[in-house]
Amino acid sequence: MDQTVTDFARAVQDILFAGQRMDQRGWVPATAGNISRRLADGRIAITRSGCHKGFLQAADVITVDMQGKPHSPENRPSAETLLHCQIYRHFPQVGAVLHGHSVASTVLSMEEETAALTLADYEVLKVFEGQTTHETSVQVPLFENDQDIARLAEVVEPFFGTGMPAGYIIRGHGVYVWGKDMPTALARLEGLEFLLACALERRKLHV
Numbered sequence: 001m002d003q004t005v006t007d008f009a010r011a012v013q014d015i016l017f018a019g020q021r022m023d024q025r026g027w028v029p030a031t032a033g034n035i036s037r038r039l040a041d042g043r044i045a046i047t048r049s050g051c052h053k054g055f056l057q058a059a060d061v062i063t064v065d066m067q068g069k070p071h072s073p074e075n076r077p078s079a080e081t082l083l084h085c086q087i088y089r090h091f092p093q094v095g096a097v098l099h100g101h102s103v104a105s106t107v108l109s110m111e112e113e114t115a116a117l118t119l120a121d122y123e124v125l126k127v128f129e130g131q132t133t134h135e136t137s138v139q140v141p142l143f144e145n146d147q148d149i150a151r152l153a154e155v156v157e158p159f160f161g162t163g164m165p166a167g168y169i170i171r172g173h174g175v176y177v178w179g180k181d182m183p184t185a186l187a188r189l190e191g192l193e194f195l196l197a198c199a200l201e202r203r204k205l206h207v
């Protein structure tokens with residue numbers, strides 16, 4: 001079989017699996033969230049806008065170019081496609097991007113008054129690249145939500161230069177994470193969501 005076809009078919013399987021996994025964990029309620037995978041030929045495979053991520057069909061995965069333009073004009077890619085493309089442009093080694101709307105990321109990002117969530121002293125911090133001990137802290141940047149995704153991307157843009165080890169959160173909206181491939185991105189998301197759930201539990205204990 002043609003290599004381009006095989007690569008796209010694998011990307012579709014990766015995206016469907018990720019959607020089911022994220023749905024099982026309660027991170028993509030209703031039609032929330034979006035999922036993408038870089039293809040070997042430079043295109044991006046991404047979820048169609050408005051699909052439930054737990055029940056994705058192969059036809060719900062479409063392709064866009066690095067500027068977010070769909071290859072078939074009748075296809076409407078995720079409303080947040082530009083945020084995926086931005087990550088792929090900044091990190092050539094990134095192969096998959098995930099966006100979810102968990103309770104913990106939504107609530108904590110609305111409650112936190114500073115510009116980042118600090119996650120410190122957790123063993124699971126080691127899920128993030130370069131972390132070898134629990135005696136450390138990771139800053140997850142928080143950005144104001146904006147329905148204008150191009151404008152939101154402009155606000156996020158400068159942070160790529162400063163290193164964003166864990167991903168980022170849009171306030172009251174959800175989290176973005178990425179990895180070299182889909183399993184790595186899913187592991188990062190699982191690690192980050194665990195840490196956010198811990199942080200939320202601790203805040204509840206301390207009220």
Ligand SMILES: CSCCC(=O)C(=O)COP(=O)(O)O
Pocket residue numbers: 030031032033034047048049050051077078079080099
């Ligand atoms: C019901 S969630 C609102 C839109 C959103 O934030 C999201 O993640 C899903 O948008 P998409 O266009 O990718 O389906």
Ligand SMILES: [Zn+2]
Pocket residue numbers: 032033034080099101173174
């Ligand atoms: Zn969203």
